[in-house]
Amino acid sequence: MKRRSIFLAAIGIVFAAPAFAEADLEAGAKVFKKCAACHAVGAKAKNKVGPTLNGVVGAAWGKVEGYKYSGGKDGTLLQMAEAEERVWDIPSLDAYLLKPKDVIPKGKMAFAGLKKEEDRANVIAYLASFDEAGEETDPAPVLEAAAGEGS
Numbered sequence: 001m002k003r004r005s006i007f008l009a010a011i012g013i014v015f016a017a018p019a020f021a022e023a024d025l026e027a028g029a030k031v032f033k034k035c036a037a038c039h040a041v042g043a044k045a046k047n048k049v050g051p052t053l054n055g056v057v058g059a060a061w062g063k064v065e066g067y068k069y070s071g072g073k074d075g076t077l078l079q080m081a082e083a084e085e086r087v088w089d090i091p092s093l094d095a096y097l098l099k100p101k102d103v104i105p106k107g108k109m110a111f112a113g114l115k116k117e118e119d120r121a122n123v124i125a126y127l128a129s130f131d132e133a134g135e136e137t138d139p140a141p142v143l144e145a146a147a148g149e150g151s
Contacts, residue, residue: 025139028126031119035111041127043134050109055132057093057124057139058146061086075106089148093124 032041038050045052051064061081062069070076080086088096096103097120099113114120128139128146 023121023125023139023143025122025126025129027118028122028124028129031114031123032126034114035123038109038111041130041134045134052134053127054130054134056088057090057128057142059088059132061088070106070108073106075104077104077107080104087146087148089146090124090143091148093127093146094120097123 032039035050035053038048039053040046040048041053045054047064047067051067051069062078069078072079072082086092092103097114100107100109100111114123125139125143128142129136131137
């Protein structure tokens with residue numbers, strides 16, 4: 001498989017946003033540099049201000065081991081995850097990366113968001129290319145499994 005570009009439509013993934021039809025992992029890695037001050041991915045990733053993002057695509061909210069989430073106050077990730085089981089599927093990741101405070105109003109993330117749909121699609125595909133251990137993996141099945149309708 002060519003790492004540079006993954007044509008997701010070929011495996012039958014249908015997204016509401018056309019930018020998800022083709023994702024560029026190299027472009028996603030570049031955009032992820034905006035996130036790297038607070039987050040890490042890869043085999044040697046460690047929690048920083050934000051949790052590691054290995055295996056985040058399709059993962060339950062608030063489950064990164066060793067990361068200290070905000071207390072269960074209203075509007076925090078933990079409170080929302082405790083009230084209703086939630087998963088970082090593609091629609092929720094896309095919404096969160098667009099405007100984090102719209103998804104988790106009292107979350108720790110201070111980042112304003114990624115306005116370009118293409119940037120969000122590329123970052124999500126890039127994140128899907130790391131499994132829970134931080135090993136590189138084929139993102140296509142991860143993205144297919146996470147193509148849900150919001151959780």
